[in-house]
Amino acid sequence: MPPKKRRFGRVRKLPSGRFQARYRDPNGTDRPAPHTFPTKTDADRWLTAVEADILRGTWRNPDLGRVALGDYLTEWIDQRPNLRPRTVDLYRWLRAKHIAPRLGARLLTDLTPGVVRAWRADLLADGVSTTMTAKAYRLLRAVLNTAVDDELIRRNPCRIQGAGIERPTERPTATVAQVFQLADIVPGRLRVLILLAAFASLRYGELVALRRRDFDPRCRTLTVRATLVERQDGTLTFGPPKTDAGLRTVTIPAAIRREVRIHLNDFVDEDQDALVFTGATGAVLRRSNFQRTSNWRMSVAAVGLPGFHFHDLRHTGNTLASRTGASLADLMARMGHASTRAALIYQHTTKERDEHIASGLSEQIKNGRDRARSGHGQRKKR
Template sequence: MAGAKRRRRFGNVRKLPSARWQARYLGSDGVMRTAPQTFATERQAEKWLTVVESEILRGEWVPPEAGEIRLSDYGDRWIRERRLAPRTRQLYEYLFALHIRPHLGHIALAAIKPATIRSWRGKLLNGGTPEPQAVKAYCLLRAVLNTAVREDEILRQNPCRIKGYDRFHTPERPTATIAQVYALADAMPARFAALIIVAALSGLRWGELAALRRCDVDLDAATVRVPRKLAALKDRLEFGPPKSAAGVRVVALPAAAVEALREHLAEHVEDGPEALIFTGAKGAPLRSGNFGRAVKWTKTVASLGLSGFHFHDLRHTGNTLAAASGASTRELMHRMGHGTMRAALIYQHATDERDREIARAMDRRITGEGRRRP
């Protein structure tokens, strides 16, 4: 019929008694919804429906009410439902409670924009939050909102996409020489001397060393197996799998570490395959804080010219030695228990720098010899 109104393919519009126009549509979830606002003209209502239809066709549409979920509720559920190591869970709970919920918890997910993130980060830093803590909080928030985008499809985009917010400058940590390692071992009570040497020559982490048992060490094969770690939680110590799947490994030990372990096992470790190798004076599992106080760590390392040196820095000695010995990136990743190349490349870069220093020293000698030639 001439003049008949064309029926829309998607959604419908109608004129209200107020003379404004209302738009309605069927979402991809099968629920009929009404536009959150009315329109002055029929044409405006139809344009709005066209935009919604294109979002549905591109797979970008999300139920509008989903974005009304508050970040505090969503973040709490995210942490609760993720499969996390106990220590990681406690860290996330701490970061969320201290740095995220007080500032952003009341905001609906859909209302969080990049400008919101910039303002939040500025408040953290201006309020005295150390930059490393601000970066960790940002990375946690980004992970939470990534789930809202990719899995739950609540958001179209993650507002945590600001360049540079996920990293901070870390001063280069000191690396002890072999002479300093042995001097530090000699300065320790006898039951901790081997701990220092093995930490420096194996590259194992504190939690991996603290969890080692007799059954994990094969002195004849000169290897140590890393099947677990010991995590210090707020209220308890807990044995669990290493930091990542790559952390489960067998590491070959140099003869010096084997000899230190052999003496230590004979003098300080109980019999039985399940006996812990490194324990406190009373045979209890090691806690880093108690260990530090028992050996007067800060004072001891300062007396050896290693002020500010951390136990974890011993790991750098072994990794640097391995890199300098020609270990490939994959081999370094295996020894370190890393699943990515980033950390291994750092040690190889350090070795490259040392190689250039050697070349420069050779140039100086060559030049000096050349000048003395007749």
């Protein structure tokens, strides 16, 4: 009895002994399966699944995903709306440095979970930090999510649990005394820059974008209205803060208000639009200029903080603010965060707070044992 003829597609045995499946798509194009099969049964099952997709209307044209990842990623970055300039720079750098060299020539349809796992493992084996690897993985995952939306691929192959989570090492914090020691070492026109970074929790870009009009007459508050963005090509741009939450008014601690007033009087032009912090010639204070003028590396080492970054001043201020008992919402408002993720870092239990909790528990244990010894709360004898 001759074998029953298939209603959909056809299968033939190749000289190699493997089996090839072919079918006509909804447009009438004759298509082969993307690979051969070890048995005729396997080929039949594959054709049955394709037929079911066509009947359900879920069949995808396999040619749609035949786009090189490198090209698709470039277009994705260029066409992404509302990306901040430095984010664009970061994405282009990640593409050129960590994604394109290994995956750029691969077609979207050729990206599998195994390929992605191998790519990530290679990055880590080559000494790329876990933080930078997580950034590259998150970018790849976002791009391939768009490819799914564009119906170029069926599923996102980035499925490594936790691979996109950054776990940076804990940054150091300075003591209040060390902050003032550092402020004493740097040139006088940079002194208040140090103090506001630490005690007003401002980012570097926010500080160097401050203008005289951003301070109230008594320097009780300052208002963050802009930030300075320095691109990788050296271009400087004044723009809005990172998020809407970045537009905020911050109360300046009374202990440093006098120093702020002195700085405005001694180093800032009377024009309300004058920048509060500038270079020696009055130009915008670039990061490189600040690092050189402050002799940053030697200055932080001199106060016992080798390897201390400028951003660690903000981290110090945020930590000090959390110790005041501020709520999560209060911390978010002061730091200019739109989400709770970063602010929650400063809600972690400090050693001092943990000792306070342990002390309270100890008191309760003591009181409970004292009551037991005095006959209160003893179990009845059977």
